Amino acid sequence: MRILDGVIADRGSKYAVAGGPCASEDAAKAFIKELKKNKKFSKATHNTWGLLLEGAPIKNDDGEAGAGMVILRMLEREGLQNHIVVVTRWFGGKHLGGDRFRHVQEAVRIYLQDLNENGGP
Structure with a gap:
């Protein structure tokens, strides 16, 4: 499991991104469960x-309507299959509007760059 914490901060909201190899929906649920064993991630507003x-x-x-589709589109463009990407947000008290989608995109971009530079899936 690769975790990049504190990748974005905006108006009090903080973002992290995580991911790893994953071959099924059950494996994805297990991945999220493992991620949430870290108390910080279990207390996040959205995973x-x-x-x-x-x-x-x-x-x-996970309550951040439309964010999952943003992640999927980026994975499709990258051609990255059988690899889960999780964008975590801790809400900072101020609504971000459309900026939240840009932050999800940027978090995934940061993850994919790290993956490419430091060893693939």
């Missing part, structure tokens, strides 16, 4: 994720 599987993309917005 949004996306996973491209052969023939069936899976996503979970």
